[in-house]
Amino acid sequence: MHRREFLGALAASGLASRLEARSRVGEQPAAAAAVSAGAPTRFQYACMTLPYAAFPLDRALTGIRAAGYDHVAWGVTHKDTGGQQRPAMDVAAPPSEAAALARRCRDLGLTPVMMFSTVFLEEPNATDDHRRRIAQAAAAGIPYLLTFGRTRPGEYERVVACLKAIGPDARKAGVTVLIKQHGGNTATGAMCARIIREVGDEGVRMCYDAGNVLDYESHDPIADIATCVGDVRAFAIKDHRDWPKDEDCGPGFGEIDHYRLLQPVMRTGLTMPLVFENIFEPLVPRPSTPEGIDALARRAREYVQSVIGGLQAQAARPA
Structure with a gap:
């Protein structure tokens, strides 16, 4: 059975109802409450260029700025003006190219806060390629x-070995490597937290991706984040629906309760990027114009800002 067919069968059997019920009662282990003891978290709203993959990178940057963002995360690939798909930043590019792209972003009023490695941790060349990415991020002034x-699962030792090797390099460069949920060895927050503990280096932490936890694993991200919240330094903002179609989507269009998801990180004392990876509507075709993507980018930001604003207002009320 194909993975999506399997997940669809689980949804039909009532999984979605069980997740909704758990979220409704607010299952939150004590670990989540413990994080709420610090100063208020300073959130940064950063749109990835990834939703603009069908358009040139420069158009992505101007659209993100026009959609009201002050921060940006570099995606994976973009079509150039000739229609060819090209990396946003090639893994073999010299650090000077990353610095030049960062200047272009800042000239537009966008501060780059994150970039993709585009290299799986299990790959034989993963350590060297991640070191190249760390050098690029450092040159660009990108913190994550x-x-x-x-x-797929397997090769756990390679993942840990790679992260142990690059953690010190990241710290020296002023960069933090963030692992996120993506099935296999990094399927859930609990699994990522186990890896982080085994690596044991401050240069390696977590970007929480609730959409992937629900999509790949059919696991409740509200319960899962409570197992790892102390390691979270950023979020990959997306949502997911199991019904009426199994697909990822923009925040607020899916089944994830972002109020419950973000509440445990409201008082970390950290500066925490909220990086918008998927902004699209479920069930309907994606926009065919960059202006359509601009509109969805703005809607996604406004929705999450509303969630954060509500949680901040609640926290400010007298007990």
Whole structure:
């Protein structure tokens, strides 16, 4: 059975109802409450260029700025003006190219806060390629490098070995490597937290991707984040629906309760990027124009800002 058919069968058997019920009662282990003891978290709203993959990178940047963002995360590939798909930043590019792209972003009023490694942690060349990415991020003044493993399980030791090797390099460069949920070895927050504990380096932490936890694993992200919230330094903002179609989507269009998801990180004392990876509507075709993507980018930001604003207002009320 194909993975999506399997997940569809689970949804039909009542999984979605069980997840909704758990979220409704607010299952939150004590670990989540413990994080709420610090100063208020300073959130940064950063749109990835990934939703603009069908358009040139420069158009992505101007659209993100026009949609009201002050921060940006570099995606994977973009079509150039000739229609060819090209990396947003090639893994073999010299650090000077990353610095030049960062200047272009800042000239538009966008501060780059994250970039994709585009290299699976299990790959034989993963350590060297991640070191190249760390050098690029450092040259660009980007604090976070996002990475993950393959969607299939296995080669756990390679993942840990790679992260142990690059953690010190990241710290020296002023960069933090963030692993996120992506099936396989990094399927859930609990599994990522186990990896982080085994690596044991401050240069390696987590970007929480609730959409992937629900999509790949049919696991409740509200319960899952409570197992790892102390390691979270950023979020990959997306949502997911199991019904009426199994697909990822923009925040607020899916089944994830973002109020419950974000509440445990409201008082970390950290500066925390909320990086918008998927902004699209479920069930309907994606926009065929960049202006259509601009509109969805703005809607996604406004929705999450409303969630954060509500949680901040609640926290400010007298007990």
